[in-house]
Amino acid sequence: MGRPGRKAVLDNLGFIRKEQNIDFVIANGENAAGGHGITKEIARQLYAAGVDVFTMGNHVWNKKEIITYIDKEKRLLRPANYPPGTPGAGFNIFETKSGHSIAVINVSGRIYMQELDCPFRTVDQILEEIKGKTKLIFVDFHAEATSEKVAMGWYLDGRVTAVCGTHTHVQTADERILPKGSAYITDIGMTGPRDSVIGVSTHLVIEKFITQMPRRFEVAETGYQFNAVVIDVDPVNGSALKIERIFELE
Amino acid sequence: MGRPGRKAVLDNLGFIRKEQNIDFVIANGENAAGGHGITKEIARQLYAAGVDVFTMGNHVWNKKEIITYIDKEKRLLRPANYPPGTPGAGFNIFETKSGHSIAVINVSGRIYMQELDCPFRTVDQILEEIKGKTKLIFVDFHAEATSEKVAMGWYLDGRVTAVCGTHTHVQTADERILPKGSAYITDIGMTGPRDSVIGVSTHLVIEKFITQMPRRFEVAETGYQFNAVVIDVDPVNGSALKIERIFELE
């Protein structure tokens, strides 16, 4: 999130990719640009730093340029359950460094969020559409309510490689391989400013809650935290073998 | 949560208390009885198993008997920011096994929750009221939105021993000693059924999300998970020295 988040990626991602021999990197980029959306230029920097694909969320349209850019850049996904006709795509199939096909699906929750199409039925349709094309399927479920996120994990268990939640900006400790072989975590957390309220300057958020008056939120300029998960997979049957959290503080 | 949660406490709490030499146990009990509220009898069992104090949350009044019971049982707290005149108390001072005074404060968030009094001002008033009585002050902030919870952590940093979140039923991985000495975690998680959607039978929740038709939720009857944090404190100045998560699966 914001500049500290980009610094965290630039400082760490190359090293982690190499050290852990990582084949493919998916990052939620909805807060990459000053906390609001992403720009073409920032996406370019982060692709260069080792991100393979960006997923997004409720902040996808914050930077206007994305509305036209997203149709040209297949590595930038937006939630698949936006209405038909929405610019961009909600899933795509990519090739990993080692040459495997991998599907990435981005979908958004609805509880306490926007009025979108059903995320469960949307994923069903996508799985139908990509059937036979790849066994490696990663889902970023960008959602608020833990009930909706955990339910999605169980709903897709055995049908996808991993369901990873985003949006709350706080990493959860419930990472796990579900009984039928899908990796699951409720929220991967945030790569961004460390001493902050989910990325935003602490005093601004506290003031807003106490006074109930508007505050223009700014990305906190502190040290950073790097949040991620590393998932080992069986590329033959598409199941997950291991999921491990990374929670680094600078 | 529910029977599996009670079993998890009966099986583990005594052992952990002894092994880790724990001086005082605070548990959120709002889902102890079949997922909804708590009863006098269940509270009695869990006190016997080693719980010292119960905090509650939005499910506090689910069992009617609590409305009268809570005024007699000072070890059972409800969120302090309910309106004046609400039965029960939102904080109290207790004595630990080793003879230290300890204040426990229960307070609820407002974002995506009930229309209550300001939790930040409520805690300020309580801290004023208990000033000089004890340095050991534990806050259970029962809230949904991560922004509100993290903000409360920073708001109270250096003024209380610990701010521990509850309500989402998913443990977070952001436990930490904040710069001025308060322990913090966004959510302690749930002690309850393991293979479930935040405690409820998986298929019922999935059906509800997909059909949008009502489902009577039942506590899942699976193995259990035991979620908790252990906090080391300096009883002289009230600061936290260490916070450690427990996430056991049966």
Next chain:
Amino acid sequence: MGRPGRKAVLDNLGFIRKEQNIDFVIANGENAAGGHGITKEIARQLYAAGVDVFTMGNHVWNKKEIITYIDKEKRLLRPANYPPGTPGAGFNIFETKSGHSIAVINVSGRIYMQELDCPFRTVDQILEEIKGKTKLIFVDFHAEATSEKVAMGWYLDGRVTAVCGTHTHVQTADERILPKGSAYITDIGMTGPRDSVIGVSTHLVIEKFITQMPRRFEVAETGYQFNAVVIDVDPVNGSALKIERIFELE
């Protein structure tokens, strides 16, 4: 709503039908049974009293028997934007007393309500499906937010005979023929207990707001109010000629 509402219908509907020479009566029945849902028996009574078709809303499934009944009773509609596979239908074509074909569509809003399919696209699909079958098309838009309701009115202007809102239980004063010929009102109001908080006993609702403790809501047993609109139509082109509110107090 509830018994006073049923009495209001029994006392008035026959008279009004005759006096105003009304050809077809559509009623929202989601609160007909004690404030929660409708039963087969109550529906039967109200059909006998002059209701031709019931629309429903968020309370549609409150009485369990409806889940099977709704598939047999084509005069009982539920919101069309429930997921595919939901029991019952969201629209149907009926015949008026004078022999005209008339389509009735029931659809629900999403703002501050359930997570349903897009009501705008849902109505588009239905209009496509019934194209050529009748020009007389009535839409009950069961929704909370005035913005969503007014937007639906403009969206359908010239394509349907009338868009009438329900759900807030308070009649609005903005009835109007829109420029392209559709009748519109944001909310028709409630036929039910007069001295009440949208049908519920006043003291129970006030207590709930002030104490934030649960209250079992009961239908107020006072005199009644009868709320409705009467719409004159041109059966040839399907446009509305006049919309008139009825707001009777017993």
Next chain:
Amino acid sequence: MGRPGRKAVLDNLGFIRKEQNIDFVIANGENAAGGHGITKEIARQLYAAGVDVFTMGNHVWNKKEIITYIDKEKRLLRPANYPPGTPGAGFNIFETKSGHSIAVINVSGRIYMQELDCPFRTVDQILEEIKGKTKLIFVDFHAEATSEKVAMGWYLDGRVTAVCGTHTHVQTADERILPKGSAYITDIGMTGPRDSVIGVSTHLVIEKFITQMPRRFEVAETGYQFNAVVIDVDPVNGSALKIERIFELE
């Protein structure tokens, strides 16, 4: 609301004041400036046109200049249930043209709105504070949910002269003198652009609902509607004698 709303006031208010011999004019001004907030200059124009006091709502702080202006201008109120320390006042006592003292109270709902202090208790405290100073007491309850608004009407019946709702921008048809003498209406409606979605350009709102993409809302530039209520009072005992809606279309 916006320029059409200001034109509606300038065109009509003087005439109505004279014709109906109106002694005091209260207007909700939260959308006076381009749909968002109010400015010093716009307030000045509208005072000149015949407004005596402005109440506000959730848009009170949209124009930054108000934060300092509101402390100097006692004729500009903001909801009284903002936290202590908020700039401005939530009530005040004024003098009508004919020399009567009149209290105006502005308070906000909480359901589907901001996290504010309890509006019911807030009004209780204000009534205590102004006791004995005047019998004429007008309350603008700026709220979304009909249940909360109707409940406030009944809660204050017999203790104030009138409870008038605002915020939904759609006038309701339930104006009434309650049994103990208070005038009540759920929503006075909006004085602003006529062919619009609660003041905003129709096509922008429809697009936003259908695409779920952000749209910069603009005040519709159409003819206007003038919405108001006229209340006759008994200045001796403070009760309302009559409440009449005005709903003019240009």
